[in-house]
Amino acid sequence: MLDIQFIRDNADFVKEKSAQKGYPVDIDRLLELDGQRRSKQTQIEELRRRRNEQAADLKQGKPTSEQIEAGKHLKEEIASREVEAKTIENEFLTLLKSVPNMPLAAVPVGSSEDDNTVIKTVGVPTLFDFTPKHHHEIAEPRDLIDKVRASKIAGSRFAYIKGDLALLQFAIVQFVFQTVTDETILERLIREHNLSVVAKPFTPILPPAVLRTEPYVASARLNAEEVTYRAGQPEDDLWLNASAEHTLCTMYWDEILPEEMLPIRYLGYSTSFRREAGTYGKDTDGIFRMHQFDKLEMEVFSTPETGIEEHELLVAIQEYLVQQLGLPYQLIQKCTFDIGKPNASGYDINTWFPGQNTYRETHTADYMADYQARDLKTRVRSHDGSLAFVHTNDATAFALGRIMAAIIENFQTHDGHVVIPEVLRPFMHGRSEI
């Protein structure tokens, strides 16, 4: 959530930017409630002060019956004011949390996905001397995916991923782990992009796949209507993560980190679950949009000062990874409407899918500034002793299903095989094709 003080000081700006993000909020009402809760708080604190004074007076001798009566009266007065305050506070908090993060000045204003900006196009759409197929037309006949049986067992949007495709997934995983733990690669990317962040390698991490409601809500990522599955029995209070990001960004919930720990850079691997409600009929073929998929996700906790550069580094790593696979792509800067409620900035990488004759989203990079950390209470203690909310960044390394679909479509051969990108071959027993 945003800092209420910031909203007080910049009401018009917040109104304007909230609307641009597609999250219009009644800021006037919010400020009205803010005023009410503050005056109510002042009243309550005054009453409590009197109660405390009385208690201090009485702690020695035996209180008289008048004193006890006065104390009881104060207690009742405080209790009724507290009920009023609670009502105001609840409405206030709900409204405050509905205010989206403010986009960075560099984020283009837009009212739909169409207003996203193509920053650059790298590579050219793959050329074929035959009509390229959709990945499912290759993978299903080759028995690399079996969605028919998966639907029998688990329903639609699930798949058995088999044989060489299963091997390919772990080759990609190995490649990414090797890349982001390599300090020299990070140094190079930092230098090439004129960044001043440190080349601290990523820590590989295998997070839990479920999390509780309270941290999930605080992360501003729980979307029970469209995305998030409940896990276990209702009394378990657990959700299946929709990304490792969700179990990673919440990791330091209610913690104060010493500045020397930062930046914390994780590369998480997790099976992710999404309900995909509202996408009926979309991407039903193949493994592009699944209820369950495995994903490699980068998560960074940093000081406020380095948050934006960490964001840029993550995008640079994403580009590097896609380039290493030899896939054509576009880097997209998302507009105010598309970056998402908790984001201050966001980029997508859209990779070329020749079987669909279009670029499709395979990566996203999110910079939340302190928006997530404020609610998560993840703070950093600076060397000078001051406290600040950390800045959080997350970014896809690879969503395995989608990137394998892209590999299949871009590197398909006329006879329905798939050429393996060179960087993956060491992890595929040197094989050049599956």
Place this chain on the structure above:
RNA sequence: GGAGAGAUGACCGAGUGGUUGAAGGUAGCAGUCUUGAAAACUGCCGUGCCCGCAAGGGUACCGUGGGUUCGAAUCCCACUCUCUCCGCCA
């Protein structure tokens, strides 16, 4: 699933009704000493919110939510989580 123990500040850890916002220790900061460092010693050192230009003042917070009381970290109830042992199990 059965039985038990516990949850206090950045960390460890005292504290069973009234100067306890909280002993002591560690870490951190400043200083004394030292050629420098270490050690020793001295001092400082929680967070949120409200009022205030500031200095400062007020208030809340000892897992969470209720309750008892003039007064609760301390007593009562419920819940959550953690740990230990047994059982089960990858």
